[in-house]
Amino acid sequence: MRAFEFHPAHQISDAIRSLDEANGNARICAGGTDLLSRLKDDVDNPERLVCIRTLPDLRYIRNDKDGVRIGALTTLSTIEEDAYVQKQLPLLHQALQVTAAPQIRNQATMGGSICQRPRCWYLRGPFDCLRKGGKECFAVYGENKYHAILGGHLCYIVHPSDSATALVALNASVKIHGSKGEKTVPIEKFFVGPEVNILKENILEDDEIITEVFIPHPAPGCRGAFNKSRERQSYDFALASAAVQCRMSRGVCEDVRVVLGGVAPIPWRSREAEAVVRGKKLSAATIREASEAALRNAKPLTQNDYKVDLTKLLLTKSFQQVSI
C-alpha cells in the first residue's frame, strides 16, 4: 500500500473541505473494507484519505413518522441485527445476511456499502480498462462469466452491492452533504450506468459524502423478498439476485418494485416486470410472464447466458415468497 495523507474529520464540514481541497485526489475512509483492498491491489492511488469514522452522530438507526433513517457510518451487522429492520424490512435483512462475510459486515458501513466499487477482475487487475480511463473493456471478449447481461454499454461491470439492490427496491433515498450544501436524492437516481458515466457508478462528486440513508415505512400490506445466487455460500458476490417489494391487497398486487442485482452496472429496476404484475393476482402465469419480461432485453456476453435463466428463477422465487 502506498503512503497517503491521513485526514481524520471531526465535523462534516471538515470532511467536505478536506475532500474539496484535494481536487479529486482524496478518498473517503469509513469502514475501509473496499477502500483498503483497492489500495493494496494498487488499482486506486489517492494522495489523501479523509477518515469520516471520527464524525460524531452518523451511527444510528432512527424511526420517525416517515420511515427509518440509517446513519451512513452504521455497520451492516448493526442494521442486520436491528429489530425494526428484521420485522418491517425483511428484504433488507435478507440481503444483509448474505452479504460478504460476518467480519466484513462488522466493519463495512451503510454508506460504504452502496459506494463500493465493482469486483470486475479487469477493473481490479492490471488492465487499462475503460472504467479506469483506458481504451477497451477486456470483458467483452474475455472472461465474462460474472459480467453484465443488462444495461451494459461499452463497459460490462455489475454493481456489487446487495444492500444497494435492496434499497432501490425499498424506494430509499440518500442524503448527501457537499460544498454546495445538502441534498436528498432517491437512491434510484444515485446510481448511474456507463452510458452516463463510464468512470463511476454513482453521482457522488469528489467533495460529497453520504450522511444518511432513508427508507420510507412500507405501506400496510407490503411484503418483500430477496434471493441471491452465488458460487460459495459465504464470501461471494451475487451471480444474480432479485429483490421484490410488493403491496398486496386481497391477493392483488397494488404496487411493486422489482430490482435485479449482479446482472447490470447498477441495481437494475425492472419496470417491465412491475408493469406485468401491477394490479394483478400473483398467479404462476403472471409471475412467469413478469420474469420473462424482466429479462426480455438481456444481452448476454459469451460466457454468461446462464444468468438469464438464473435471474428469472430468482425473480420467480422472490415473487412466490411475497405472494404467499
Place this chain on the structure above:
Amino acid sequence: MVDDEKNQKPTGDQEYEDTVVNIEGRRVTVRTRKVPPLPDWTETEIVGKALPRVDGIDKITGRAKYTYDIQVPYMLYAVAVRSPHPHARVKNISADKALAAPGVHGVMLPQDVASYTTAGLPLLTLNPKYTGEEIAVVAAETELQAEDAARLVKVEYEELPFVMDAELSKSDKSPVKFFPEGNFIGGGFGRHPIGKPSVYSRGDVEQGFKDSDQVFEETFTTQPQQHSCMEVHGTLAQWDDDQLTVWESTQGVYGVQEEIARVFKIPLSSIRVIGTHMGGGFGSKGGAGKQTALAVMMAKRTRRPVKMMLSRHEDYMGVYRPASTQYFKIGVKNDGRLMAIQLKTINPVGAYQSGANWGSCAAMTTEMYACPNVHTEEYAVFTNAPTPSAMRGPGNTQNAWGLEQMMDLIAYKLNLDPIEVRNRNDVKVDQVTNEPYASKGLAECYKMGAEKFSWEEKRRRRNDPAGTKKHGVGVASQIWGGGGGPPATAIVKINQDGSVNLLTGAADIGTGTRTVLSQICAEELGVPVNRIHVTNADTETTPYTLPSYGSITLASSGPAVRSAANDAKKQLFDLAAGSLGVKPDELSSKDGFIFVTRQPDKRMKFESAAAGMPERDLVGRGYRGPNPKGQALNAFGAQFCEVEVDTQTGEVRVLKFVAAHDSGRVINPHTFASQVKGGITMGTGYALSERRLIDGNTGIPVAASMLEYRPPTSLDAPIDIEVYSVDVPYKANNIGAKGVGEPPLIATAPAIANAVFNAVGVRIYSNPITPEKIMLALRDGKTAKQTA
C-alpha cells in the same frame, strides 16, 4: 532429496542394500542401511489412542512462531519486480531510482544472479515467459518501502507473442516455439526427449477392444488447483559471517538445505534451515523456492537479514496443480471386466521443462484396476504460464476425475452397481511391476464404506419427480503410495530424570507428525507421552529425513523413531538389568516402569533407571530400514458421498461423506480422521468451486485471490464426514502404518461428480461443477461436455 545422482553412490558395505521408495507416484531406488527387525506390536497402550496434539497449546495461544512471524534485528524486506507480460524481452532495466529511494539497501537484477538456477528455473530473467515471472528484487527496511521502491525499478519490455492454450501450443500453429524440437515433452519424472510423449504400454489394446462387448470413449478435463496454504511461501535468511540461518515455511528443511548448498556451493554444515511451525504446504513447499535463493543472496549482498514473503496475489501467480485433458477409451465385457484402456493426456505445464515433472496423470489408470491391455500416452505441453509443482496426490487426483467417472459410467451403462464393477476388477498384484501388494484393504473399504453409508438403501431411493431438490449418491476409489522409506533418521535422548527428547527432521505440516512420532516413541519406551519432548524440522538439531511429500512422513520417520526408541530402551535395560538382577532381554517397559516380563511386580520406575546412568544421558539412534523386496506398498480407499442438487439453480450441497481408508495401523484416530476430513474438504473445493484462471487474451491471471479462487468456506464444506480405517494388518515396516496425507483428496471430486449424475442424470466432464454447468446441462438436456 532423492535423485539419481545419489542413488549411484557405492558403499560396498554389507550393512547396506538397495530399496525402492515410492514418492509422489515415482519409484526411486535408494541404498540404505539394513536395520534389525523389531517384533510387531500386538497390544498397544499409546499407539492407536486419540491423544490430543502435543503442540496444541502452542497453536491456540499464538505462541507458535511461523516463518512469517520471525523478526530479527536489522531485518530487511525483499519484494520482487515481476513481468507484467506473459512473454517479453527486457530491453532495458534501471535500478537507479529504486536504489535512491528511502530505506532501500539493495536491488538485484538478472545479471547479478545469471549463474544460478533453482529447480531448473532462472532466479531472475531478462526473458520472462509468464506474467509474474521475477525480473528483479528490491530490499528495504520496511515492506512498504520495498514495495514503493520495486515500482521505481524501470524496465522496458519488448512484448513477444504468447500461447496460453495447450492444444494450440502443441499444434504447428503455435505462435511461440519453446524448443526447436517442439512445444511438448513426455509428462512425468525421468528423462524424456522433447517432442515425444511419454508412453506406457502392456498387452495389446487393439486386440483388447476387439475382445470387448462394449467400448466407451469420453473426454474429461480438470482445472488447475491452487494449494492456497494459509501461510504464503516465504523465507527469512540471515548470515553470521559464513554461517547461514534460513527460516523457511517448508515441508522439508533438509531439501531446502541441500538446494541452498547446491546453488551456492557452500558446505551443508554452514546452513541451518528451520521450519518447525509452518502454515500448510499440500505439496507446494517440497523444497527451496526461488524466493529462498533470492533472500539468501540479498542477505549476503546487503549484509542484513532478509525476509521475503510472497503476497497472496503472488502466491496465486505461483505454483499449482496443472490442468489436464484426458481422452479415455475403455473396452469392457458385459459382466464389467475391463479388457482394454487407452488414455491420452494433455497437461499444460508452463514455460519451463521442469514443469513437465508434474505434467503426468495416467499412473492411476495403469494400476487401479485389473486390465490386461493398457496404453497411455502423456503430453506435457509448454505454455506461457507459471511452473506447476506437486500438489496433494499429484497425477492421481487429476486422473481419478476421469477414471472414476468412467467406472461409474460403465456401471451405469451395464446396469451394475458401481461397487460391483470395481470389485470385479480388483487385483492383488501391482500390474505395472508385477509385485504383490504388501497389503490391500480396498475390498474391505468398499464393504465397510457401503455398510456405514447405507449405500444399497440410498441407491434404491427415488427422488420425487416433481421436486426441485434431487438427492444422489456416488462412490469413487483411490490408490496412492504412502509406504515411505529411507532415508530417515531419528534420535531419542533419555535424560537423567527420565524425561526424553525426540529429535526428528520431519516436518509437521499440520498433519500431526510431532504427535504421532511422540506416541510411537512413548509406546516403544513404555513411558507416557507427556514424558517426551519432540524437536523437529531444524537441520542443526535434528537428523536427516526426506521432505514431507508423497505421504511418506509417518511410514518413513515412524519406523526410525521406533528403532531409535528401541535402541535407547535397550541401553537403559542394560543398566536396569543389574538393579533388578535379571538379564536385559528379560525386561519390558510400560506405564513408566521397567519390569521383568515374566514377573511384572518385579519392577522399577523408568526415571530410577535413568538416574543410574553414569553418563547422565543416553542416546538412541534409529534408521529407517529398507522396504521389503518384491512387494508393492500402497494405500487404498473408497469414498461415498451424498449430494443434493437444486435443479433450478444448479447448486450442489454435499450432505455427507463416508470415507473408508486402508492405511494400515492408525497411530492416532484424531489426526487420522483430521487428515481425511481435510482432504475431502479440499476435494470438495476441487469438485465444486475452485478455479485458477488466466485471461486467455492477455495472459494475465484474473482469479488470483482467495475471493476469486474460492476455497470452500464453512458453509460449502460437506455437512458431515464419517471416517473409517479398515485396519488391515500391514507388515512392511515396524510400525505397521502407511501414509494418509494425500489419499483422502484423490477420490473426493469424482465421488461428488458421480453423485451429481446419480441425482440429476447429467454428467459434468469438467471441474469445477459450478451451478451454471448444471443449469446448462439440464436445460440443454444433454451432458455438459467440456464446458469450461
Place this chain on the structure above:
Amino acid sequence: MAKKLKRKTQKVHIAFTLNGEPCEVAFAPHKTLLEVLREDLNLTGTKHGCELGECGTCAVLVDRKPVLSCLVLGLTVEGREVTTVEGMQLADGSLHPLQTAFADLGAAQCGYCTPGFLLTAKELLEKNSKPTRDDIKEALSGNLCRCTGYIKIYEAVELAAARMRGEAAEVPEEVVLGLK
C-alpha cells in the same frame, strides 16, 4: 481551492487498549492494524493471510467485535479496545475454554488460521451461549481453513460452549476403526 497534498510516511503515535492494558505505539501512517500488531508490538499471534479481507486469518476483536485487521488502518483504533489471541486467556491466566477445547480436539492442525477462528468464536459465545451447529457455521463462515475441513472446529466450539455453560462435557471420541 486545490491544495498541494503531501503523502506522509513519518510515524504517527496512538494510544489504545490492547488486551486489557493501555498501549501506546508509533508507526507509519499507512500501516494496517495487522502490521502494527505484528511488526511494532511484536504480537505475531495474529496472522497474515491474504491481506485483502478474504480469508479471516487476521481476525481480531475491536471493541469486542471480530474484524479483519488487514482492512483496518492502525490509526483508526485510537482510543478503542483491541483483543488478540495473546489476550484471550482469562484474568487468572488460565486458558479460555475455547482454547482448551481447540487443543483437546485437535481443531488446530497447521494452526495458522486458528487465532482468527478463536477470536471470532469468542464473540459468538458471548452473544449466544448455546449456538446451534448452523449458528457456528454462519459465524465462522468468514474464516477459511485449508487443513481441517472445519468439523473439528465446530466440535471444539460446541465443547467450549458446553463447558462455559457449566455442563460436564466430554471430548467426543473419535471412532475410526469401523471393523472393531
